[in-house]
Amino acid sequence: MAIKERKTLQALRGMVDILPEEQGYWRYVREATVSVCEGYGYGQIDTPILEDYSLFSRGVGEVTDIVEKEMYTITDKGGDTIALRPEATAAVCRAYLEHGLHNKPQPVRLYSVGMPMFRYARPQAGRLRQFHQINVEAIGDADATIDAEVVALCWQLFRKLGLKGLSLQLNSIGDPKCRPGYVEALRSYYSQQEGRLCRECKSRLERNPLRLLDCKVPGCQPLIEGAPRSADYLCEECQAHFQALTRYLGLMEVPFTREHRLVRGLDYYTRTVFEVQTSEEGQQNALGGGGRYDGLIEELGGRPTPGVGFAVGMERVILNLKRQGIEPPASPGTRVFVAYVGQEAKAQAVGLVSRLVRSGVSAMLGPAGKSLKAQLRQAGSMGVPYVLILGDQELEKGVVVLRDMTRREQREVGLEEVIEQIR
RNA sequence: GUGAGCGUAGCCUAGCGGUUAAGGCGCCAGGUUGUGGCCCUGGAGAUCGAGGGUUCGAAUCCCUUCGCUCACCCCA
Numbered sequence: 001m002a003i004k005e006r007k008t009l010q011a012l013r014g015m016v017d018i019l020p021e022e023q024g025y026w027r028y029v030r031e032a033t034v035s036v037c038e039g040y041g042y043g044q045i046d047t048p049i050l051e052d053y054s055l056f057s058r059g060v061g062e063v064t065d066i067v068e069k070e071m072y073t074i075t076d077k078g079g080d081t082i083a084l085r086p087e088a089t090a091a092v093c094r095a096y097l098e099h100g101l102h103n104k105p106q107p108v109r110l111y112s113v114g115m116p117m118f119r120y121a122r123p124q125a126g127r128l129r130q131f132h133q134i135n136v137e138a139i140g141d142a143d144a145t146i147d148a149e150v151v152a153l154c155w156q157l158f159r160k161l162g163l164k165g166l167s168l169q170l171n172s173i174g175d176p177k178c179r180p181g182y183v184e185a186l187r188s189y190y191s192q193q194e195g196r197l198c199r200e201c202k203s204r205l206e207r208n209p210l211r212l213l214d215c216k217v218p219g220c221q222p223l224i225e226g227a228p229r230s231a232d233y234l235c236e237e238c239q240a241h242f243q244a245l246t247r248y249l250g251l252m253e254v255p256f257t258r259e260h261r262l263v264r265g266l267d268y269y270t271r272t273v274f275e276v277q278t279s280e281e282g283q284q285n286a287l288g289g290g291g292r293y294d295g296l297i298e299e300l301g302g303r304p305t306p307g308v309g310f311a312v313g314m315e316r317v318i319l320n321l322k323r324q325g326i327e328p329p330a331s332p333g334t335r336v337f338v339a340y341v342g343q344e345a346k347a348q349a350v351g352l353v354s355r356l357v358r359s360g361v362s363a364m365l366g367p368a369g370k371s372l373k374a375q376l377r378q379a380g381s382m383g384v385p386y387v388l389i390l391g392d393q394e395l396e397k398g399v400v401v402l403r404d405m406t407r408r409e410q411r412e413v414g415l416e417e418v419i420e421q422i423r
Numbered sequence: 424g425u426g427a428g429c430g431u432a433g434c435c436u437a438g439c440g441g442u443u444a445a446g447g448c449g450c451c452a453g454g455u456u457g458u459g460g461c462c463c464u465g466g467a468g469a470u471c472g473a474g475g476g477u478u479c480g481a482a483u484c485c486c487u488u489c490g491c492u493c494a495c496c497c498c499a
Contacts, residue, residue, distance in 0.1 A: 010490080065497050069424080087499085117499075122424080124493060133499060200496070216495085265498060286499065313499030341457055372457045380459035391457060405459070 014121075014129025025318045028328035030113050032160045033134050037111040040153045042136060045110045047091040049118075050074075053081040058299055059090030061267025063207065070119040084118035087266070088135040089293065089309055090300070096139050097302045106140030107307075114314065126284035126316045134288070134317075137309035139297070144241050147272045147292060148248035150308045154288060155254050158276060161317065162326050166287070169259035170249075170274045172242040173210065174234050176295065179270075182233035183209050189228055196223065210263040229260045238271055245272060268293040272308065278320055287320065288312030336363040336422060337379035341372050341391035349390050352400070352418070359419050380405060386422055 011017060018026060034044070057067050072084040085091055092110055095101075101108045112135045120129060136153060138146050151170070158166050174182055186209045190197065197205065198217040205212060213224055234242065249256055256274070264273045273291035290310025297305035321328075336356055340349040349365055356363035364384075366375040372389070379387045389401035389410075400418055403410035413421050 013490085070497080119498075121497070122495090123491095124495095127498075131499065211497090284498080288499065311499060316499060339458085371452090373459075374452085376459035378459085387459085389458075393457080401458090403458075408459085410458085 012129070014123035014127075016128060016130075022318075024328035024331060025321060026114070026314070027331075028321075029134075029161065029314055029317055033111070033113045033157060036153060036157045036160050037113075037136060040109070040149065040156075042109040042111040042138075042153075045092060045095060045112055046115060047085075047088070047095055047112070049084060049116060050082050051085055051091055051094065053083045055090050055094055055300070056083055056086060059093065059268060059296060060087060064265060064267055066119060066266070070121050072118045072120055085115075086117055086119045088112060088115055088117065088133060088311060089137060089266075089268070089307075090296070092135065092137050092309075093139065093297050093300055093302075093307065096305075097297065097300060102140060102303070102305065107138040107146055108140055109138050111136045124284070126313070126319055128315060132314040134312040134314060135309065136290075136311075137307060139307040139309075140305055142294065142306035144244035144272075145248060147241075147245045147308050148252060148254075150290070150310060151245075151249060151256070151272075151274055152252045152254050154274075154276060154290070154310050154312070157312065158287070161321065162324075163278075163287075163317070163320055164324060165279045167277050167279065168254065168256040168274060169262045169277060170246070170256045170272070171230065171259050171262040172234060172238055172271050173230050173263055173269060173273055173291075174238050175270045178233055178235035178238055179230075182228065182230050185228040185233060186210070186212060189226075190223070193223055196220075211265070213261040213263050224261060231258075231260060241271055264289060264291055268296040268299070270294045274310070276312075280320065280323065284316065286313075287316045332362070334362045334364050334382070334384050335386060336361055337366060337375070337382070337384040337387045338363060339366040339372055339375035339379065339387055339389050341389075342395075345390040345392065345395060348395065349388075352388065352390065352415075356419060356422075359423075361419060361422055376403075388418065388422075 037044070053071075053073055056071060060067050062068075066086045071086055074082050074084070076082055092112070096108060096110075112133075114132050115135065116130050116132055118130055121127065123129060134157070136150060138150055151168070155168055173179060187205065190201070190205050190209065190212055194202070194205070196219070198215065198220055200217070201212055201215050201220055204215070212220075213227065215224065231242075246256070246258075259275075262273055262275060264275075269291040271292045271294070273289070275289035276287050277285045278287060279285075288310055290308070292306070292308045294304075294306040296307060297303070338349045338353050338356075340346050346368070353363045353365045367378065370378075372391075376387060385405055387403040387405060389403060394400050394412070397412070398415050399412040400415055401410050402413045402418065402421060
């Protein structure tokens with residue numbers, strides 16, 4: 001296998017650098033997440049980027065697009081098939097099992113922020129091959145109060161971030177007892193209309209009838225309108241669970257709309273599914289989504305254990321923060337720029353910068369071989385508020401010039417007391 | 424995987440068959456001897472994504488290829 005030669009090296013398709021100017025948004029989102037999640041009593045977890053391939057094929061579902069065509073799989077040097085994680089839930093459940101977290105008080109509330117995920121798909125607005133998620137999971141409690149808590153937490157996160165114009169869609173897709181009946185109803189309904197289906201829908205009818213409901217082709221919309229609704233096929237337990245959930249959400253003042261067409265792409269969902277969407281143009285309007293996954297832990301080899309959770313796409317959140325003109329708080333920046341003229345001054349400046357930084361004053365050294373003018377120009381363009389100037393004259397007197405860049409004033413300060421003066 | 428649009432210096436853009444590819448931002452250096460933001464002057468930086476073809480002549484036309492973007496699929 002020949003290694004492809006590139007004249008200009010660049011990041012892989014769908015993978016981007018996050019430069020310093022962008023980091024404010026990331027920090028803002030991370031801090032909001034930590035604050036909301038910790039506020040709800042969730043503990044942070046990080047899991048490895050690589051996992052055994054079978055964790056995802058078993059957890060996410062063998063026939064999902066994610067596993068079938070979007071996973072980055074690798075054979076390592078020992079011959080094992082491993083994969084870059086395409087999502088977090090399966091990995092968090094693996095950690096729950098591996099560390100015996102069922103011995104802790106249930107449910108175990110976990111969250112993660114900024115874990116990179118990988119999916120091999122064509123990039124577009126709001127979709128990358130390496131992207132980052134916020135992930136929240138509550139494992140070990142089947143009660144609808146936990147569904148409500150997780151949904152409310154998710155909604156609160158978006159409120160905290162300051163995003164407007166979002167909607168919360170909610171639905172129940174039943175459990176292993178009642179869903180087969182519903183899927184069968186859908187299938188027979190659509191089979192009768194087969195001539196009118198778009199090409200995609202024809203294959204969905206074979207592969208995953210639930211997905212028929214979120215086809216975007218205009219011609220298919222009337223069919224969706226008339227399709228059987230999951231609500232009418234839920235068993236008593238699922239019905240009761242959903243009703244309890246909606247009641248709790250009402251009491252928590254979380255505004256949601258029941259969306260009968262909402263299904264989710266991953267196989268492990270049971271009962272509750274939800275999604276937070278923007279009204280913005282563009283098809284990538286889901287900022288986050290999740291639901292209940294009562295069969296997942298058992299699928300991964302554990303005892304039957306219920307769970308609920310959701311994921312939020314950080315890139316999509318930041319995209320919308322920008323669209324809505326929400327700016328993260330500015331970072332303080334460097335406080336002192338140390339300019340110097342001459343060889344001995346250079347040496348002294350090196351020591352001075354080090355002392356400043358060690359005593360908690362952020363500082364940077366001027367560039368070597370530049371005129372004082374150039375150094376000041378640089379300090380000015382970088383917005384550094386104070387410049388210390390060190391040259392032969394100052395060295396002789398044992399002082400340093402402290403220049404206030406905003407006031408355009410300067411004075412001499414003894415070398416020993418600079419740090420105190422500038423703090 | 425499918426479809427569409429686009430590829431000119433670090434960034435934005437002009438040029439759309441004819442001599443040394445133009446401008447703005449940014450960067451660098453000067454406007455006297457150690458002092459910034461405005462202004463003025465100068466400079467560096469582009470094999471016009473790459474390869475092939477048409478032509479006396481191509482950044483400008485054609486083909487191929489790579490890359491980017493957007494959309495579909497799917498999803499965060």
